Amino acid sequence: MITVQEAEKLILDSIGSIETEEIALEKALGRCLRESVLADRSLPPFDRATMDGIAINSSSYNTGLRKFKICGTAAAGSPQEALSDLKSAMEIMTGAALPLHADCVVKIEDVEIKGGKALLPDGLKLDFHTAVHSQASDCKTGDELLSPNVKISAKEIAIAASVGKSKLLVSKTPKITIVSTGDELVSIDQIPESHQIRRSNDATLGAALESAGFQEVNLVHIPDDPEQIETELRQILSSCDALILAGGVSKGKFDYVPEILAKLGVSIRFQWVSQRPGKPMWYGQFSRDGSRLPVFALPGNPVSCFTCLRRYVVPALEKWLQMPASKPVYAKISHDMSFKQELTLFVPAMIESRPSGELWAKPLLFNTSGDFISVAKTDGFLELPRGRKVFPEGEAFVFYPWPR
Template structure:
């Protein structure tokens, strides 16, 4: 049995980087960028008005002039103009290029217009580039605006679009099979017999993966039959980039999975982790076309399954698509806790951000690791290290938010 830290390291060390592909920028949300995004010209590309108002030369105002004849209008989207003379002004719109000879913008709220003349009050603070976003002040042409290996959220897409990247290179989205097993599981639509329960792990895992940015997921249910398990797993290993199994990984007589996977050429990296919940967890890899592809076999218990997905699978998939590790998050325990087994404890907890800037975690009271109803009230789990037994109120531990 290995520790949580050893399991994490074994998984992450074994994961490479998936191939890139090119997608349209408006389909790139949530993907991992795989090329640098550079400025194709200085930004902004011209001295740009940041207010609606008039463009003047500040020296005229600062030497006493208060009335400015309006020589025309500089709208956004028109080529640069020029002041008719140094003492005149142009009306100017936000986003328009500053006219030649002008060096600042006086905002419309600060002036009065009478008979084609703008009248300015005393006391305005007008200098070179007041209300002007100077050419090249954001960046020079060719500057790297975004480096590779970062997630494309709305703000990164804004930048790529602004420099003309209609297409971008991103990591391919891995095709993931979620395999559930267990003859006690019936479909959601069915009314289960007393000894049966409805299948929900596969849907929990697939929706959690979609939330976490992995939409390319399919669900497969296989009965507890060794032959069917082998046939279907072989087919999935040809077609999918990763397989996540829910259930069938403990030491029970009907748990054919580890054996079958080994037979199909999956090499086991570890089985059993000193953690609660989730001890009977299994990790392996198989080769296809020179790539090493991950197989996760998670415990069938719903809470264990969900916790292991969050703790191990999602970070591994994030590394695979090229993302850096997520910033760890920490929360203070809301009451004293004692936990005696020599296991790392993953404890579902409600996160309470305080006005002080602190995050506190209130562990959920729950019966057993099968109690998913209590878990649904929580925001994530705190991880209590196995080296200790007593965890005092107010001490901070790492907190893992659930996928939302």
């Protein structure tokens, strides 16, 4: 049995880097960028008005001129205009290029326009580039605006669009297969017999992966029959990019899965982790065409399964895609807790951001069942480290939000 930290390290160290593909910008949301995005020109490309008003030369105002002849209009999207002389002004719109000979913009609220003249009051503070966004002040041609290995959100779309990247190099989307086993499980739309329960692990894991950004997930259920499990897993391993099994990995008489995986050539990295829930968790790798596919076998208990997915599988798949590792979130525990076993304890908890700026986590006590009913009210889980017995109110521990 290995520790949570050892299991995490074994998994992450074994994970390589998935291949890349080029996709259209409008499909790139949520994907992992795998190239640098450079400025194709300076930004802003010209001295740009940041307000609606009039463009003038500030030295004329600062040497006493208050009445400027209006010589035209500079609209956003039109080529650069020019003042006819230093005593003239030009109406200008936000986003327009500052006219030649002008060096600042006076906002419309400060201007009175009358008979083709702009009248300015005393006391305005006008200097070089007042209300002007100077050319090249944001970036110069060739500057790296986005680095590789970021998750593409709306902000990254904004930058890519502004420099004309209508296609982006991103990580491929892995084809993930989730396999559930267990003869006690019937499908969602069946009425179970009293000794049966409905199959929910596969749909839950699929939804969790989808909300973590993995869209290509395939769900398969196999009865507890060793031959059938072997046949179907062989087939799946020949085509998927990652395999996640739910159930069948404990010490029960019908827990054939580890043996069959070994027989199919999946090399085991570990089987038992000193954690609750989720002790019987199996991780291995399968070599195919020069790459190593991750194979996770998670305990069948729904909460164990979900916790292990969040704690190990999602970070591993994100690393495979070259996503940056999520920064840890720390939350103070809102109740004294004690736990005497030599296991890392994952406690589902409700999170609360307090007006003080502190994050507090209220642990779900007395949850021993493994069912989702009370866990559904929580926001994630606290990780209470192994080797301690007491976790006093107010001490902060790492908190893992559920996929949402």
